[in-house]
Amino acid sequence: MAQTPESGHARAVKNVTEAREELHALVKLTEGSDGRSTMIDNRGVRALLAPLDRFPAARHPDSNGLPTHPLGSAQKDLGDLITLAAQGQPQVLKRYKTPVAVLLPVDGPISSTPSTPAAQDAAPAGGAVNSQPIPSRERGRRLATLGDAIGNVLSSGTVPGLSFGLAGLDEATGGLHPGRLVLVAAEPQVGGSLIGLAAARHTALAGNGRVLYAASGPNSDDITRRIIAAEADGDYARLKTGVLTPHEQEVVDRLRHAPLLIDDGSDLTAQAIADTAPLADDLALVVVDRLQRARNPRLPLSGEHLPAASQILRELARTQHVPVLVVLDTDDPAIVNLLDADVILTLTAVPGAPVTTVTVAERDLGIIGSTRLRPDLAHARFLDTDTAAPTAAAGTTAAADTVPDTVGSTVDRELADAALPFTSGAVRGLPAEATRLLAALRTALADGHTKDLDELRTPLQAMAATGPHLPDTAEGHRLATALRAYSTAAPADATGMPAAAAVQPTAGSGQVPADADADADAEGDEDGLVPGDEEDEPEGAVFPALKILKDAVKRSKMHPIPVIRTEDRDSGPWPLISEDMDGEPGWVHPGVTSTRVAHIRDNGRRVRRDQLDVPASFGDGVMCLIDRNGSYPSACSAVPLAPNKLLHTGPLEAFDKTQAGIYFIDIPEWNFPAMPHPLGRLIERPDDQGRVWVTTPHIRQLERLYRDGHLSAPVTIHDSWTGKANESLFKPFYAAAREARTELIQIGGDPYKNYKTRLSIALRLLWPKRQEQRSPFWRPDWRMSMVAEASVRHWTVAFKAVQEGHTLIALRNVDAAVFWTPPGTPPATYRIGTGFGEVKAKYLQRGEFIPEGDD
Numbered sequence: 035m036a037q038t039p040e041s042g043h044a045r046a047v048k049n050v051t052e053a054r055e056e057l058h059a060l061v062k063l064t065e066g067s068d069g070r071s072t073m074i075d076n077r078g079v080r081a082l083l084a085p086l087d088r089f090p091a092a093r094h095p096d097s098n099g100l101p102t103h104p105l106g107s108a109q110k111d112l113g114d115l116i117t118l119a120a121q122g123q124p125q126v127l128k129r130y131k132t133p134v135a136v137l138l139p140v141d142g143p144i145s146s147t148p149s150t151p152a153a154q155d156a157a158p159a160g161g162a163v164n165s166q167p168i169p170s171r172e173r174g175r176r177l178a179t180l181g182d183a184i185g186n187v188l189s190s191g192t193v194p195g196l197s198f199g200l201a202g203l204d205e206a207t208g209g210l211h212p213g214r215l216v217l218v219a220a221e222p223q224v225g226g227s228l229i230g231l232a233a234a235r236h237t238a239l240a241g242n243g244r245v246l247y248a249a250s251g252p253n254s255d256d257i258t259r260r261i262i263a264a265e266a267d268g269d270y271a272r273l274k275t276g277v278l279t280p281h282e283q284e285v286v287d288r289l290r291h292a293p294l295l296i297d298d299g300s301d302l303t304a305q306a307i308a309d310t311a312p313l314a315d316d317l318a319l320v321v322v323d324r325l326q327r328a329r330n331p332r333l334p335l336s337g338e339h340l341p342a343a344s345q346i347l348r349e350l351a352r353t354q355h356v357p358v359l360v361v362l363d364t365d366d367p368a369i370v371n372l373l374d375a376d377v378i379l380t381l382t383a384v385p386g387a388p389v390t391t392v393t394v395a396e397r398d399l400g401i402i403g404s405t406r407l408r409p410d411l412a413h414a415r416f417l418d419t420d421t422a423a424p425t426a427a428a429g430t431t432a433a434a435d436t437v438p439d440t441v442g443s444t445v446d447r448e449l450a451d452a453a454l455p456f457t458s459g460a461v462r463g464l465p466a467e468a469t470r471l472l473a474a475l476r477t478a479l480a481d482g483h484t485k486d487l488d489e490l491r492t493p494l495q496a497m498a499a500t501g502p503h504l505p506d507t508a509e510g511h512r513l514a515t516a517l518r519a520y521s522t523a524a525p526a527d528a529t530g531m532p533a534a535a536a537v538q539p540t541a542g543s544g545q546v547p548a549d550a551d552a553d554a555d556a557e558g559d560e561d562g563l564v565p566g567d568e569e570d571e572p573e574g575a576v577f578p579a580l581k582i583l584k585d586a587v588k589r590s591k592m593h594p595i596p597v598i599r600t601e602d603r604d605s606g607p608w609p610l611i612s613e614d615m616d617g618e619p620g621w622v623h624p625g626v627t628s629t630r631v632a633h634i635r636d637n638g639r640r641v642r643r644d645q646l647d648v649p650a651s652f653g654d655g656v657m658c659l660i661d662r663n664g665s666y667p668s669a670c671s672a673v674p675l676a677p678n679k680l681l682h683t684g685p686l687e688a689f690d691k692t693q694a695g696i697y698f699i700d701i702p703e704w705n706f707p708a709m710p711h712p713l714g715r716l717i718e719r720p721d722d723q724g725r726v727w728v729t730t731p732h733i734r735q736l737e738r739l740y741r742d743g744h745l746s747a748p749v750t751i752h753d754s755w756t757g758k759a760n761e762s763l764f765k766p767f768y769a770a771a772r773e774a775r776t777e778l779i780q781i782g783g784d785p786y787k788n789y790k791t792r793l794s795i796a797l798r799l800l801w802p803k804r805q806e807q808r809s810p811f812w813r814p815d816w817r818m819s820m821v822a823e824a825s826v827r828h829w830t831v832a833f834k835a836v837q838e839g840h841t842l843i844a845l846r847n848v849d850a851a852v853f854w855t856p857p858g859t860p861p862a863t864y865r866i867g868t869g870f871g872e873v874k875a876k877y878l879q880r881g882e883f884i885p886e887g888d889d
Contacts, residue, residue, distance in 0.1 A: 050076040053083070054112045058105060058312035061127060064135040065353045073140060074116055081119035082138045083127075089144075092136040095126040102126045102133070106315035129316060132212055132355045196243070196319055196357060198229065199236030202405035202418045206394045207377065210319065210357035215348040217375035219365040224381045225390060225409055226361045227252065228416050230321040231260055233359055238294040239265065243318030248307045249298040250335040251324050251363075257296055260414035262286060270414045271473070274777045275785040276574040303334040304343035308350040317356050322347060324361035327369055344373035351376075383409075384463075389419055442479050442487055445520050449494075450476045452516035455509040463505035464513075468497055474868075477782045492874055493866060495521055567795045568808040577774045577789040579767075579796035584810055586766040587677075594677035594763065597812045607680045607696055607755035610727050611814040614719045615696075616821040616848075617732055619829065621710030623843040625649060646844060648854060648880060655841075655854045659876040660864055662828060662849035666797055667771040668870040669823035669848075670764035674730040675816050676757030686751040689737055694730040695756035696815060701726055702736060702745050708836050710845055712739060712829055725752060729815065730759070731823040735830070764820070767796075772870050779868050824848040827871075835861035 053060060053074045060083055063070040069085035082088075091098040101123070108115060108127050115125045119137035122144045127135045138144065195209025210216060210233060220226030230247075237243040249257060263270040266285035268278075278286065295314055297307070304322075311320055322335070325344075329337025344360070351358040362370065365380050380393045389406045396402050407416040442450075453472035456464040464472075471494055478487045498521035504510035571578035587594050598608060622628040627647040648657070674694040683693070701724050704711045711717050712735055716726050739745045771793055778786045799809040801817035828848045835853065836842050840861045844852040853861060858877065865872045 047073045047075055047080075050074060050113050050116060054109050057109050057112065061105065061129075061135045062312055062353055065355070074112070074137075076113050076116045079117055079120045080140045081116040082140050084136055084138050086133055086136060089124055089136050089138055092124060092126045092133055095128075095133055100124055100126050102128050104128055104316050105134075129355060131318075134355055196233065196241070197236050199232045199240065200407060200416060200418055202407065203229075203379075203392060206392065206403035206405040207379070210359060212355045212357055213352050214357055214376040215344070215351045216357060216359045216377045216379065217344075217370065217373055218359065218361045218379045218381065219370050220361070220363070220381035221365055222363055224383050225411075225416060226363065226381055227323050228260075228409075228414065229379065229381070229392075230323045230359050230361045231257065231264070231414070232416060233319065234294060234321045235261055235264060237319045238292045239289070241318070242293060244293040244314055244316050245295065245319045245321065246307070246311055246314050246317060247294060247296045248302060248310075248320065248322045249296060250302045250322070250333055251326065253298045254296045257298075257323075261289065261294075263413045264415035265289065267413055269412055271412075271777075271781055275576050275781060277785075301334060304346035304350075308346050311350055311354050311356070317354060320347075320350065320354075320356055320358040322358065322360040324363055325373075327362070327364040327366070340369070341372045341374075344375065348374065348376070390416070445516070446475065446479060446487065449513075449516040449520045450479050452509075452513045456513065463503075463510065465502050468502045471497055474780045474782060477780060489868075489874055492876060493868070496866065563795065563798055563802055563804070563807050563809075565808070568799060568810060571792060575788075575792070576778065576785045577771070577792050579771070579789075579792040580799065580810070582770045583764070583767045583796045586764060587811075589766065590677055590760065590763055592677040592758070592760055592763075595679060595813075596810060603812070606682070608814060610696060610698075610755075611818055612719075612727075613818075614716055615727060615729055615732075615818045617712075617714035617716045617728070617825045617829075618821070618847050619710040619714040619825070619845045620847075621714075621845045622646065623841070624707055625651070626843045628844075646852070648843060652841065652843075652854050654856070656857050656880075657843070657878045658853040658855045658860050659878070660851040660853065660860070661874045661876075662851075663868060663872050663874070664771070664775065664870040665824040665828060665848040666820060667768055667793060669820050669827060670768035670771070671870075672761045673764060673820050673823040674734070674759045674761050675763050675819055677760050677763055678757050680755040680757050680815065683754045683756045686754050689733050689749065689751065690756070691734075692759055693756040694759035694819070695754060696727050696729055697733050697751050697756075698725055698727050698753035699733070699736075700724060700750050700752070702740075702747065702749065704745075706744070708842060709833055710829070712736065712826075714825060714829070729819040729822045731819060731826045735826045763816075768870075775868075775870065821848070831863050834863040838863065 048056070048060070053072070060072045063072065064083060064085040069087065071082050071084045071088070074081055074083055086092050092100060095102045101118075103111070103115065103125060105127055108125075115137055119125050120139050122139050124144060125137040126133050127137070195204075195207075195211040197204050197209055198207070207216075218226045218229045220229075234245045234247050238245045247257060259270060259273045262268055262278075262282060262285060263273055266279075266282040268282045268285075273282075297310060299306075307320065307322060311317055324335070325340050326333055326336035327340075335343055340362075347358050347360055350356075360373075360375070362373070364370075365382065370378060370380070374397065376397055378395045378397075380395070381390055382393070383390045389408055392405050392407060393401055394403045394405075406419050408419050410417050449472070453476060456469055456472065471490065475487075475490055475494060478490060498517040501514075501517070504514050568580075570581045570584075584596075587596050602608070626649070629645045629647070646657075676694040680695045683695075686697075689697075701711075701713065701717050701720055713726070713728065713732060716728065716732070720726050733749060733751075736745065736749045740748050774789055778789045797817070797820065800811045800820070801814040802809045802812070825848050828851070829845070832842055832845055832851050838861065841854040842851065843854050844850075855861070860866065860875045860877075864875070866875055867873075
């Protein structure tokens, strides 16, 4: 039966070169609401790129014996296809496995006839009878007879939707079908992202279908590690260290060529996803991870933008004829209903239950099914409830069922064993912070890191004392018992002996860690750098600190100058900068006696410590030792720097907030004996007129103190070298360091030690002390401003505590403070925790020996 396509719908004529470049967009026009056609000319030979309803047989090309071409191949061979179509042989274009458009002759009959009888006057494949000719649609909508619709439904019904890779979920949903927007609604930490990742993994790895994974929240590194963990049964936490077992390396090699495209770029909008999708040939699935309920100005897919984004993604599913799976970080029905998805998967996890329930609903129909999945968070995936639990991958320690009995105390090990069901993800219902602390405890015990055990004791005892809410299950009851035992046990050292027994205390005195031991004091100007430290970390390093710092500087739009030329270093502002400009305090309360005493470490090394004698006049109380975490990298979050050269700006009538550099000032008078001078040790090195050079953080500090009435006179600036200020130059470095610390402190061991070492090296390379030390930087003003910022923050928090009534008895460096407080009442100005800017706290009675700090 001959058919003649009507050419009245062609809205434009493209030559073959233009059409080849714009083919994806032109096909998209054929799928639009008005079914627009395009005429394509190849040196006088013309064909019509038309919607499928212009030639219904093209919807089922295999049944009707029509040639098909993936869009990528069609782009390459477009000239030949136009010639064939012009000769009356329709050419069907497909996206993945789905027909999307057809090339037809502009004039004349279609000479190629279907090769099977079913395509002629009898019923075609799918059981639909031949419909009557479709009337011209010059200005109308696309119309389909019931016969055509029945044929489409029955024929497409024989093709299953894409699988989630989870049999229970496939059975409940029928799979992922083209043209549908599927919403996964789950509260944070329930596992919504893992559903999207499961579908992406199965489509790309098992089905070899191309997947576009648009990540708004997680980045490509997060996604990649989760895929490796799920596919290789690898421990997800350990993979963050970059260490792979031989089996995992084999899996990685297999995954390298998987057709999975990840877009984690900035400013990821729904329209950007819709514009990118047509560029991916033969696209099978789009995953958007994730829509965020709370507004975030840096994430366009958040807050009030969600309804509009959902509409764009829904249209993307229809025009590209692919399933679009979107993860939403809430199951709030009010938000879910606004997004108008075709299918909604709602994930709920009952505290203490080992399964997650998935409820499946369709728009306008309501709930149509449900299933249960088992979270396997150690491997970043869900499992069907009838799937056997995975065994630990070879070479992993995090999945061990028990911890060694060679380190820690009995209560340490009992608590770690009781925590296993929760830290492994098998049982839920424990607060996230408690889960993190218990996971860190298990790691410290498994790896034998006694120092990490000591650091964890205070926050663990605080958590145990508060009694976190636990599920009413056997696992919950066991953990509650272990926590009670931990909270009442005496602190123990790494061997299980009471801390008080390790060293006999000196009655009526305490010892605080000094800023350096005897050997370190003798190092003089050495900064600990060695040849080779200036090289970028090797590929796969746990934390490539130097590379991240260099990239942060390089990305600045202010075109920073990271290295001052050697010939310029002996003139201008550079000889004026010294280590004393850090302003670090080395202060002891005037009423407390400090004595320098010798101490022998457990390893036999002789060091020096300060011994503090707290007089009875201070009343009842305990010594509260504060140890601030990550003072230097934390200061990088907002340190005022001049990225370019410092210019000589001379005396200034007032401090200009838009500038940064170094300033020559009078040392202000400080009449507050309960606190050290805000300039710290800077006041010990004035010139003959009582003046010192300071960096911008100290100038800002003094300005605030004058404004708040703590200084009697404003700062007088007698000389200055400044440049345009920038507070975000090091911010990307800070963000990366903070994120890495959050992950690695849970892992502990060598990865965490390596992280701290590389972090320290990168920051010291800003200003190497030895001339022969190579470095990608030489900016003493940057280095000293960063250290001064840390010092200012340390001083400021201590000052707030004193203003609230606490007694400060010692303040040192940028991280150590000692308060005399009532028992169990640390200053509220400090946040207890393991993050940057947070602190560890220890409480000791009068006469108790204070353990030494980090050496």
